Amino acid sequence: RKEVEQDPGPFNVPEGATVAFNCTYSNSASQSFFWYRQDCRKEPKLLMSVYSSGNEDGRFTAQLNRASQYISLLIRDSKLSDSATYLCVVNSYSSASKIIFGSGTRLSIRP
């Protein structure tokens, strides 16, 4: 089983829709969590950190469920510009090698 697993998608949704995807992790000692966004043939960029209490940044909401060991990303009122691959990142604090990137979920927003 992979340490961090994501549904690869693609998720294909119409503009304006709400879309959500999850990321599961296997290491219960994991301590910090992030969502990065990666556009086609570009480098990853931080979208948002995920806090224990959940956090929101505009149309984006991230949640952490420690009991079930998953994090989620919700995108409301999706825009064409949201089309990208979303990478889940999990860090167990023990070493740099324990910063684990998921393989990503591809999201495509159609007009």
Place this chain on the structure above:
Amino acid sequence: GAGVSQSPSNKVTEKGKDVELRCDPISGHTALYWYRQSLGQGLEFLIYFQGNSAPDKSGLPSDRFSAERTGGSVSTLTIQRTQQEDSAVYLCASSLSGQPTDTQYFGPGTRLTVL
């Protein structure tokens, strides 16, 4: 300000040749990471430098891979006797202090193709 830069942006080489990939981190960032991303895959950790500490080399896939960081700034990833399976995008990232909560800032990557 200037972000992370990498060179070359693309490198095509023949099997068996050595290649050097360069990363210039953000000025003042003490932590530097190298990752490899194969087509359609996630990022694979390779090596981590933090200040003057010994690097974490646990992700290097074979002894053909090595990296150094001179003066706590520029880093070079060297792949000796390249193989076709080395073809990937090599990404470098830096963060302010290597704390687990730090944001990693990525360079644009070097796309390596081994023929």
